[in-house]
Amino acid sequence: MALLSSIDHDLLNEETIQILNTKSIYSVLDFLNEDVDEIAHLTDLTYVDIFSIQQHIYQKFNTTSISGLDLYEKIKESHISTGIPRLDTALKGGLPCGKITEVCGLPCSGKTQLVTAISCNVSHHLKRNIIYVDAKNDFSGSRIYQILKETGCEEKELASSMDRIKVVRLWNMNALIYFIHELHRKESLRNCVSLVVVDSLPCLMLQHKGEKSKESIGLLNLFVNAARLVGTEHGISFIIVNLTTRWNELLVTEEDGKNVSKWVEKKVPALGKYWQFIPTTFIRTDIDKSCELKKIDISVKSSCDVLFGNTISFELNSIGIK
Incomplete structure (x- = not known):
């Protein structure tokens, strides 16, 4: 006391x-x-x-009292809408502010399509700035234009929405960490920024694998601490794109008293075991091959590995994700 x-x-x-x-x-x-x-x-x-x-x-x-309506408004402000209603429902309101959300899947499973659609929606509907860290060097401005054009907005509004998506190209983890610290220090850099997308983090991290594995964990830890600081202090949500890799593992089982060997496919996230405890929310993407149309299946889990809802299917089309 x-x-x-x-x-x-x-x-x-x-x-x-x-x-x-x-x-x-x-x-x-x-x-x-x-x-x-x-x-x-x-x-x-x-x-x-x-x-x-x-x-x-x-x-x-003394603690201050808060009404139910004020509490509801506060909860709403703690999330950023993705602009995709069914995904917002699965996320319990949207992307959590000040937290790290992971989007992970196999190559060509719709990860970039999803984060591109979310970026367009946040820019166009919420009128907020987005920082898009393009680590793969494949950001498509024409794709952004196409998605926004499908919304029916005028050219002037379309240009404003595109201008709110700030693309940053970085080539290594040190540059990414430095940029996140600059985002914290410079108010002009984070002006009206609600979302930071890193597409994709393994592109920067895989440079430090092998003999430099200890260094890679250290750099990843520095990035996580910087992102959490910026997120907590300024209410910015982070989307980190991760990659699922395929590995073949030789599994030996006993059948009728004999050892039987067979190869089993194993799917492993590229950022390793350390990373699995970092994001508060995990979004998993996968292509639905059973359908003639190009669809992706999305499942959402919490950091406690609690499934928020059933798998949701979305169609990939000219407006991004439907």
């Missing part, structure tokens, strides 16, 4: 506090529990003075 000496009030001077201390009144709680008549008798404080000090303590230490 806070001491009386920590209370910044004109009537609680050093002499008054010393007098109260002689009667074992040291903390704020002691002061509030003590009888008002006793305090007035010990000190030169009037009843009005004592009530004024008590009110000051209540205002400083």
